[in-house]
Each structure stands twice: as C-alpha cells, then as structure tokens.
Amino acid sequence: MRRTALALALLAPAVWADPTPQDIQRIMQRDFHPRGQATMERVVQDGVQRVCTETHDRPPPDLAKALEADQMKTIVYPEGSLMGDWRRGEAIAQGGRGLTWNDKPGDPAGGSCYNCHELSPRELSHGTIGPSLRRFGSARGSSSEVQRYVYGKVYNAKAYNVCSQMPRLGASGTLTSAQIKDLVALLLDPASPVNE
Amino acid sequence: MRLIAFAAALFASCAASAQDVGKEIQRYRPMVAAGSPAELFELPGEELWKKPQGPKNVSLERCDLGEGPGVLKGAYAHLPRYFKDADRVMDLESRLLYCMSTLQGRSRDEATARVFGSAERPSEFELLSIYIAGESRGVRIEPGMSQPKEKATYELGRALYFHRVGAWDFSCASCHGDEGKRIRMQELPVLYKPQYARPVIASWPAYRVSTSQVITLQWRMNDCYRQMRTPEPTFGSETTVALIHFLTVTARGEPYHGPGNKR
Numbered sequence: 001m002r003r004t005a006l007a008l009a010l011l012a013p014a015v016w017a018d019p020t021p022q023d024i025q026r027i028m029q030r031d032f033h034p035r036g037q038a039t040m041e042r043v044v045q046d047g048v049q050r051v052c053t054e055t056h057d058r059p060p061p062d063l064a065k066a067l068e069a070d071q072m073k074t075i076v077y078p079e080g081s082l083m084g085d086w087r088r089g090e091a092i093a094q095g096g097r098g099l100t101w102n103d104k105p106g107d108p109a110g111g112s113c114y115n116c117h118e119l120s121p122r123e124l125s126h127g128t129i130g131p132s133l134r135r136f137g138s139a140r141g142s143s144s145e146v147q148r149y150v151y152g153k154v155y156n157a158k159a160y161n162v163c164s165q166m167p168r169l170g171a172s173g174t175l176t177s178a179q180i181k182d183l184v185a186l187l188l189d190p191a192s193p194v195n196e
Numbered sequence: 197m198r199l200i201a202f203a204a205a206l207f208a209s210c211a212a213s214a215q216d217v218g219k220e221i222q223r224y225r226p227m228v229a230a231g232s233p234a235e236l237f238e239l240p241g242e243e244l245w246k247k248p249q250g251p252k253n254v255s256l257e258r259c260d261l262g263e264g265p266g267v268l269k270g271a272y273a274h275l276p277r278y279f280k281d282a283d284r285v286m287d288l289e290s291r292l293l294y295c296m297s298t299l300q301g302r303s304r305d306e307a308t309a310r311v312f313g314s315a316e317r318p319s320e321f322e323l324l325s326i327y328i329a330g331e332s333r334g335v336r337i338e339p340g341m342s343q344p345k346e347k348a349t350y351e352l353g354r355a356l357y358f359h360r361v362g363a364w365d366f367s368c369a370s371c372h373g374d375e376g377k378r379i380r381m382q383e384l385p386v387l388y389k390p391q392y393a394r395p396v397i398a399s400w401p402a403y404r405v406s407t408s409q410v411i412t413l414q415w416r417m418n419d420c421y422r423q424m425r426t427p428e429p430t431f432g433s434e435t436t437v438a439l440i441h442f443l444t445v446t447a448r449g450e451p452y453h454g455p456g457n458k459r
Contacts, residue, residue, distance in 0.1 A: 014324065019355045027352070028426075031433035036425045042362050049360040053367070056358060099363045099425045115379045127379045129371065158365070165373075167364035174363070 021045060023042045035101035048158050057163035064162045071159035074171045075152045082147040082184050087187030088191070093119055098174050103131070107175045111154070111183060119186065120193035129165060133187060138195040142188035150184045210340070222452035234326050234455035237318060241327025244320060250300030259295035261288070261328065262340075272332035273452045276349070277340030277442040285340065285349040287440045288328060289321050289414045290432030311431045313413050315408035322410040325401040325455075327333035331397050332452045337398060339444045349434075353442025356435060357388055363425035368439070370424075382459065390446055399456025406459055413440050 019027075028043040048067055051059050059067070093112020097103050114123055116130035140146050153160055155170030169175045175183075186192050246255050261271035262279065276287040282294055289311075296307040313319035340346040357368040371379060372387045385392040401412040417436040421429050429436050 019352050020357075021359060024352075024355055024359045025361075027435060031435040032421075032427040032429050035428040038363075038422075038425065040427055042426050045361060049365055052365075053358060053360045083300075100422050101428055102422065125380045126379070129374075129379065129384075130376045165366070165370045167366075172363050 008077070015160040017135060021050055024053075037099065037103065037105040038101035048162055052163040055163075058163060064106050064163065067162045068159055071156050071168075071171075072152070073160060074168075075155045076170070076177070077148065077151065078177045078181070082144075082151045082181055083142065083188065084178060084181030084183075084185045086182070086185040086192035086194075089182035090120060090181075092175070092179050092182055093186055094123070099172070108176075108179070111169055111175055111179070112167075113183070121196055122193055133194060135195055137188040137190065137192065140188075142190070147184055151180055154180045154183050210320070230459045232403050232455055234401070234410060235330065237323055237326040237403075237455075239331045240318075241325070241330075242325040244323050245327060250296065250302040252299065252301040254299055256292070256295050256299060256324070258298060259292070259293055268328055268331040270332055270335040272329045273335035273337050275339060276346075276380075276437055276444060278343040279347050283345075284434070285343075285345055285437055285441060287413065287432070287437045288325055289412060290437055293323055293432050294322060308431050310404060312412070318410045321402065321414065322412055325412045326410055329397055329401055329452070329455050331365070333454075335452050337394075337444060337448050337450050337452055339448060341445055341448075347436045349441045350445050352434070353438035353440070353445075354388070356439050357442060361424070361426055362421075366424040368420065388446060390449075393443055393447040394450035397444055398450040398452050399454040399458075402454060402456045402458045404458045409459065410455075413443075 012136065024062055025043060029040065032040065033045055034040050045053065048071065051063060051067060092111050093113035095108075096112040096115060096155060097107065098109020098112075103109070113119060114126045116127040117125040118128075118132040120132050136150075137146075154175070156168045157164040157166035158168055158171075167174065170177070170180055189195070209379045218246050223389050242254075246257055257264045260266075260279075260281075262274055263269070263270065263271045271444050272288055275291065277283050278285050279291065279294075283299075286294065293304070293307055297304060307320075313322050341350065357372075360367045360370070365430050367373075368387070371377070373386050375386050377384050385396050387393045387396065400416070401410065402413045403409075414431055414436055417439055418429060418431070421427075
C-alpha cells in the first residue's frame with residue numbers, strides 16, 4: 001500500500017507536465033471551427049512550426065540546417081528577371097489583407113511588410129519586429145544573386161532562418177510570384193524610395 | 197460611475213432647462229478626461245443583468261460569478277476560476293453563458309448568436325462585462341490558482357501563448373514576445389511578463405476609441421487568432437479561457453482599474 005502511494009507520488013509530476021504541442025493541437029482541433037477561407041487544416045502544425053514550438057524558436061543547429069534545406073526546396077523561382085515594379089511593390093508592402101477568415105478568397109493580399117519593417121522613409125508608421133530595410137538595395141546592389149536572395153526570403157523566410165517570425169508569404173499562398181517580384185523591386189530598384 | 201452619475205444628472209437637467217445642460221457639459225469635459233466612455237455602458241449593462249429573459253423568463257441576478265449567487269463586488273477581479281457546478285475553469289464571459297443556459301434556459305446557439313456587437317449596438321456579453329467589471333474597481337486581481345484544474349488551465353494557456361500555428365506560423369509571442377517592439381505605431385506589451393501584463397489586464401474590458409466599440413477579452417482572443425490566420429476559436433472555449441487565465445494570473449496583484457480605454 002505504502003509502495004503504491006510512493007509510486008503514485010512519483011507519477012504525480014507527469015500530470016502537471018506542460019501540455020505538448022500534440023496536446024495543444026488536439027485541443028485546438030476541438031475548440032476552433034472553420035470560418036471563410038480559414039479552414040481547420042491550419043491548426044495542424046507542420047514540421048517547422050512543431051520544432052520551433054518545441055524548442056522555443058531555438059532548434060539545435062543541425063536540425064535547423066536540415067529544416068532550412070527542406071524549406072529551400074519549396075521556393076519556386078519564375079523564369080527571367082525577378083525585378084517587378086517598385087510602385088506596385090510599395091502598395092503590396094502597405095497592404096495587410098489576406099488569408100484571414102473575413103478576407104474574400106481570391107482577393108489580392110498584401111504583404112503586411114510595414115507592420116514589422118521600416119522601408120520607404122516616407123512611411124513613418126512602420127513596425128519594428130523585423131529589421132529596418134531602409135537603403136537595402138543601396139547597400140547590396142541589385143545583382144541577380146541579390147534578387148534571388150530577396151525573392152527567396154519573401155517566398156519562404158524559413159528557408160533562411162527556420163524559426164523566423166516572418167510568414168512564408170509565397171509558400172503559404174499569400175502572395176503571387178508577380179507580387180513577390182514587385183517587392184524585390186521595392187527593395188532593390190535604385191529608383192525605389194527604399195533606396196533614397 | 198462618475199459618468200453614470202453625470203448621465204443621470206444630464207437626464208434630470210434635460211427636463212429642467214437648456215442652460216443647465218450647458219453647465220452639465222462643462223462639468224462633463226474633465227470627467228471624460230479622467231474616466232472612460234466605457235462607464236457609459238455600465239447602466240445598460242446593469243439593466244440587462246436585471247432583465248428577465250429566456251424560456252424561464254428570469255434575470256441573471258442569481259448568477260454565481262464565484263463570490264456567491266448575485267454577488268458582483270470583486271467577482272470579476274477573481275476570474276477566471278474553477279466552478280464546481282460546471283467542473284471547469286471559466287472566465288466572465290463563459291460563466292455568463294453558463295448562467296444564460298442554466299438560469300434563463302437559453303440555448304447556446306441563441307445566446308451566442310451575436311457575441312461581438314457594433315458601435316451602434318453592443319452585444320449582451322459586452323454590456324454585461326462592462327457592468328460587472330466595474331463592480332471590481334480597486335479590487336486586486338487574483339484569479340483562481342489553487343485548484344488542480346486552475347493550475348492545468350494556466351499551463352495550457354502558457355503553452356498556447358508560445359504555440360506556433362496557422363497560415364503565417366505565428367504564436368502570441370511572435371508579436372508579444374520581445375520588449376520594445378511595435379506593429380506599425382502600436383507598441384506591443386510582452387504579456388507573459390508581469391510588469392507588462394498588469395496594466396493591460398487591469399483595464400479590460402474596454403472602450404475602443406478607434407471603432408467606438410466596447411470590447412472584451414473574448415473579443416481580443418478572437419481577433420488575435422483572426423490576424424494569426426487560424427480558424428475561429430469558439431466563444432468561451434477552453435482555449436480562449438486558458439489564454440485569458442494565463443494572462444490574468446501573470447497580471448495578479450494589480451488593483452483592477454477598468455473598464456478602460458483602448459486605441
């Protein structure tokens with residue numbers, strides 16, 4: 001009897017263990033309902049979300065590298081130049097619509113870029129969660145390598161930093177290839193206000 | 197309360213003369229600066245609390261918010277907490293829903309058909325929340341943390357806060373995780389740290405100046421998940437209550453000073 005009590009006492013901490021990401025996912029599947037375009041598969045974590053949750057965004061370097069390589073494979077580069085129109089890019093950077101349950105499916109989305117980044121010096125209302133991108137192109141030029149990096153980073157930020165807080169704007173279907181090209185131009189075109 | 201006193205005085209003076217009203221408006225201005233328009237919703241909230249409704253045609257006045265049936269003083273400051281009758285942890289809004297069901301005999305579908313209102317017509321939950329929260333002004337925030345289910349709810353809320361999910365891979369901490377960050381011009385409180393959670397939690401529910409709406413913590417959880425691009429969390433669900441409980445426990449000790457103003 002005493003032994004049973006001891007065994008129970010030893011087991012007790014397990015009851016208080018933090019809920020695992022698997023537990024949370026089951027609870028969310030029970031507590032959430034689909035609405036508009038926000039369907040239930042969105043509460044199912046993929047490998048990136050799972051690992052970043054489990055490690056509090058600090059995965060071991062080997063695992064991070066493997067996941068980043070995996071994410072890199074999702075990036076689809078279009079043929080030809082990756083530079084679109086920086087004026088359209090500015091409008092996309094300003095826009096914050098897209099993928100929420102009250103956005104109309106099929107309507108063009110924004111990139112929500114200014115929510116987190118400083119870009120054009122004319123837009124003072126910018127967030128600070130991400131780094132400032134002012135003079136991004138003046139500092140780096142607009143070679144095809146730099147274009148490819150920016151396109152890829154916007155398409156899937158997790159290919160470069162697996163637990164980045166930046167959404168995978170191309171891979172998630174938020175932005176089209178043409179829109180991402182316009183954002184490449186916003187960052188790299190010498191005429192863009194970002195490079196003033 | 198001051199605003200309500202003023203509203204009452206305003207009605208009285210309307211009957212008296214236009215000149216008196218002018219004087220009352222002069223008196224009104226500093227009151228607005230000191231208080232919140234949220235207080236204007238306390239009176240309709242109180243009326244709703246006392247209004248017989250539902251198949252049983254009874255009011256919510258016998259609803260037990262944790263301090264005993266009908267006791268409002270300090271009740272909000274001690275929520276969320278475990279309720280034996282429901283065998284779960286409840287925040288104010290899920291508890292109100294429970295009372296609408298048990299006391300008034302209303303169905304969940306009917307009672308939750310319109311949980312978030314508009315500037316023109318706040319919802320029942322919004323009006324009731326403002327009234328009931330106002331009865332906790334000055335009371336220290338001390339949600340339940342002694343019962344096993346309260347501790348489990350807190351742990352669930354904490355895990356949810358850091359759980360990355362949805363089409364944009366966000367967790368609550370994606371925005372509310374580091375100090376000194378903003379979205380556009382909006383400063384982001386790091387809500388898992390007591391010094392940031394305390395002033396924020398102590399002013400909910402609130403009047404939202406930008407939309408002229410009364411907003412509650414259930415609305416806040418709902419609209420954060422909307423922006424996280426997840427499906428919709430069900431009103432009063434364990435997920436929403438756990439997050440509210442986690443945030444409120446983090447804020448404990450702060451004297452409740454709402455209903456407040458939000459941007």
